[in-house]
Amino acid sequence: MNGLIDVRLTLHSQELVRGQDNGAREAQLRNAPSGLSHWGLFWHRLHTRKALLALTPEQLTDVGLTREQAREEGLKPFWRI
Structure with missing residues (x-):
């Protein structure tokens, strides 16, 4: 792989982590029981x-x-x- 693909993969993985954090935060804001x-x-x-x-x-x-x-x-x- 070249360096550009590595950078894209790193940025994409960071976006995924942020999305998971946002999803957890949204679930707390909705006051829904966790794990639904x-x-x-x-x-x-x-x-x-x-x-x-x-x-x-x-x-x-x-x-x-x-x-x-x-x-x-x-x-x-x-x-x-």
């Missing part, structure tokens, strides 16, 4: 979003959301973050 498959994550989102729609005004106040914010999040399709 894609389908498990979709299932988790579906159920938590349905539960969000069922919260009372007092419960929404406790979590710091307005009814409009809860409705907006709760009506998102399960495949969207």
Whole structure:
């Protein structure tokens, strides 16, 4: 291999590592249990979003959301973050 290919491989591997770090960070931001498959994550989102729609005004106040914010999040399709 020539030097240019080595540089490209090194840069690509660094991008992959950064992508894995970003993926872990995104999972933490979503508050999803770790180790879920894609389908498990979709299932988790579906159920938590349905539960969000069922919260009372007092419960929404406790979590710091307005009814409009809860409705907006709760009506998102399960495949969207």
